Amino acid sequence: MLLVYTWGISFCLTLLSFSTNALSPTPPLSQDSISESDGPGKTDQLTQWAGQLLASHPDSAYELAHRALQMAEKQEYVLGQANSHQLLGRLLYHQGVYNQSLNNLLQAEKLYLELRHEDQLGENLNYQGLVYYAIRQPELSLKHHQEALELYEKQKDQKGIAYSYGCIGRLYEKRQQYVLALEYQQKALNLYEQLQDKQGTATILENIGSILEDKEEYQEALRYFNKSVRLSEAAADSLAIIVGLNNIGDIYRKTGRYALAIETTRQALQLATRLGDRYQISSAHKDLSQEYSLTGNYKAAYEHLETFRRLHDELYSQETTQQIALLQSLFNVEQKNNEIQILEKQQQLNNLIKITLTGGIVLMALLGLVLFSRQRLKIQRNKEAMEQQEQMYQAQRKLMEAELENTQLREKQLQQDLNTQVKSLTAHTLHIIGKNQTLDELKTKLNEALQDDQKAQRRKFKSLINQIDYSIVQDKEWDDFRGTFEQVHQDFFQKLHQQARELTSSEVRLASLIKLNLPSKEIATILGISQDSLRVSRYRLKKKLQLEQGDSLSNFILNL
Missing domain, CATH: 1.25.40.10 (Tetratricopeptide repeat domain)
Structure with a gap:
């Protein structure tokens, strides 16, 4: 080549x-x-x-x-x-x-x-x-x-x-x-x-x-x-x-x-x-073509070049033929090797099939004997297992019925406790409303009396009015109210603070009273403020909760 x-x-x-x-x-x-x-x-x-x-x-x-x-x-x-x-x-x-x-x-x-x-x-x-x-x-x-x-x-x-x-x-x-x-x-x-x-x-x-x-x-x-x-x-x-x-x-x-x-x-x-x-002959003609071309003898150069091309093509054809023949030999050898491997594998497979079939027949016979001898024992064990499963099922059923009954009793008790707490919360609320109404009436009468009293009496009455105002707003019974409220409405205050962290105590109280779904008049009475002040407080709370203008504050708090 x-x-x-x-x-x-x-x-x-x-x-x-x-x-x-x-x-x-x-x-x-x-x-x-x-x-x-x-x-x-x-x-x-x-x-x-x-x-x-x-x-x-x-x-x-x-x-x-x-x-x-x-x-x-x-x-x-x-x-x-x-x-x-x-x-x-x-x-x-x-x-x-x-x-x-x-x-x-x-x-x-x-x-x-x-x-x-x-x-x-x-x-x-x-x-x-x-x-x-x-x-x-x-x-x-x-x-x-x-x-x-x-x-x-x-x-x-x-x-x-x-x-x-x-x-x-x-x-x-x-x-x-x-x-x-x-x-x-x-x-x-x-x-x-x-x-x-x-x-x-x-x-x-x-x-x-x-x-x-x-x-x-x-x-x-x-x-x-x-x-x-x-x-x-x-x-x-x-x-x-x-x-x-x-x-x-x-x-x-x-x-x-x-x-x-x-x-x-x-x-x-x-x-x-x-x-x-022929290769060296071809190479010499190629060299002569170049040499004659350099001397200007283009006719001789062309003749040698044509001879070179012809010999080169013949050599190439010969080499190609040899390569094809070699590749065919490679293919034939590979094909024979593959055929031998296939025959060997087929023989191995046939031997394996014979051994497998013989072994399979013997194994099937042994398995048949084993299965036949153990079939009765298997049936008996299955029967015993089913009886045990039935017993376990009955025991589990009774246990589940007892657990269900206990769960119902606990739910009933929890409902009773909830009703009690609601009644207590209602009582607290009514008590606050009644007390604040009384204090409000007393405050009104004292204001009327102030108009005719002397200067010293005026100071005393004014002090009494301030004390009554403080009692209306800061009464300790709000703490009891909050404790009872949290038992009934768990996580309410936590959810409220998640919506708006910077709420005042008055705004928190307002929100809890709205949660009880009380009328505006009763809410104003409990908080000791006028209806106008209540509207202002509701507006501020709504703003802090970032509610839109058309959104209902009451619906939002009731769903919280």
């Missing part, structure tokens, strides 16, 4: 060669030579065969890898399961199915940890780093590459350390942290040179050249690209040579040396054509 080249062609080639080495590849196998009855050795061979088909026939590779996984699980061959999961993770990564790729790599990691296979665990972590970068989680990608590096350092695996350095350096390059990128690539280069690993050295030289090209240090980048190509030629790595030539052509184009750029790219095109690498 095109995604493989997003990371850099040489970098991914190193990854593929490094990963496959862990599985010790063998010559191609035929499907007929693989039998599920064979042991772990045949499972490994099936995994290796799937690895050989990974790039050319990913759908077939997936089916073989999945078959190897099933065989390993059936044989309880843990290392075979781990290798199969890792191969599936690699395959799905290169086909862009990142979620399932990561799931398989995580399964492989778990199994490698159980087996303590740290060398393969390091390789697995580096692959997880690639997947995390592909799904745009660079921090997680860096974390996994660093964990792989720590494992390799612990094992003193120089090749693994160098490879991890290259991965980390490539990440820093993508983040444009060129100082760190060059630092890690230089570490990788030193190790590969010590190991005399030409392919690894060529890959790192190409990576360093790419960083320098990003920094626009073209001459230095060209030097590294040329070194990389020479090492690739020594290692007979044709694909790496093509990549290097394309990089050199890019440098010539960017520095304005178009003739050299065209010549170099043509060399890459010729080599790619001999190899039959």
Whole structure:
């Protein structure tokens, strides 16, 4: 897929060669030579065969890898399961199915940890780093590459350390942290040179050249690209040579040396054509189109651009077909797994139904015996319970009748007490009315006598009149009246003060007399005031109670 080249062609080639080495590849196998009855050795061979088909026939590779996984699980061959999961993770990564790729790599990691296979665990972590970068989680990608590096350092695996350095350096390059990128690539280069690993050295030289090209240090980048190509030629790595030539052509184009750029790219095109690498052929035509366009040869530029478009469409169609085939394989495998699970669940359900039915029949028989033996006892207990309930009902009924009778007696007594208090209140009221009437008459007569008396007698009579007035207003019998009133009309004064807090004692008395529904004349007589003064007092009380003009003071107080 095109995604493989997003990371850099040489970098991914190193990854593929490094990963496959862990599985010790063998010559191609035929499907007929693989039998599920064979042991772990045949499972490994099936995994290796799937690895050989990974790039050319990913759908077939997936089916073989999945078959190897099933065989390993059936044989309880843990290392075979781990290798199969890792191969599936690699395959799905290169086909862009990142979620399932990561799931398989995580399964492989778990199994490698159980087996303590740290060398393969390091390789697995580096692959997880690639997947995390592909799904745009660079921090997680860096974390996994660093964990792989720590494992390799612990094992003193120089090749693994160098490879991890290259991965980390490539990440820093993508983040444009060129100082760190060059630092890690230089570490990788030193190790590969010590190991005399030409392919690894060529890959790192190409990576360093790419960083320098990003920094626009073209001459230095060209030097590294040329070194990389020479090492690739020594290692007979044709694909790496093509990549290097394309990089050199890019440098010539960017520095304005178009003739050299065209010549170099043509060399890459010729080599790619001999190899039959359609992707590299397409890439070379695209570069030639740009280079001819810069020289003003638009006809040649157009021809190469059209060739690039045609090849690109064919590659895209091929990749799409491969992806569809892979997805179909994924679907088929998933469908088979679902069918197996359904059959297993159906079998479990059938067994459960048989057990349940057998147990149910036995249980029903036992329950029938128990119910039959206890039925009489249950009937007898129900009869006794009903008799007890009847007795309790009769006792409760008698108790409720007694309570009702006591309640009626208490209500009768309370009514009698209330009538007595009302009579007492009425008597008090009549007494006050009679007394005040007498005092009022006496006051009138004394006023008449004052007109003919001498000065000294006038003073005495006037003093007597004042004493009578005070007696009318302040008589202690008002206290007795209030006590009796509160017994009859409970909470009246409290409710009254809630309506108007700033009431005088005279206004409170007026309100209590209105509550007794007495006529205005009798109220004036009891209070010792005239009818006009009573009207004024009623008006003031009504105002304090915040009643509207049309509201009745008497109705308000009677309903209070």
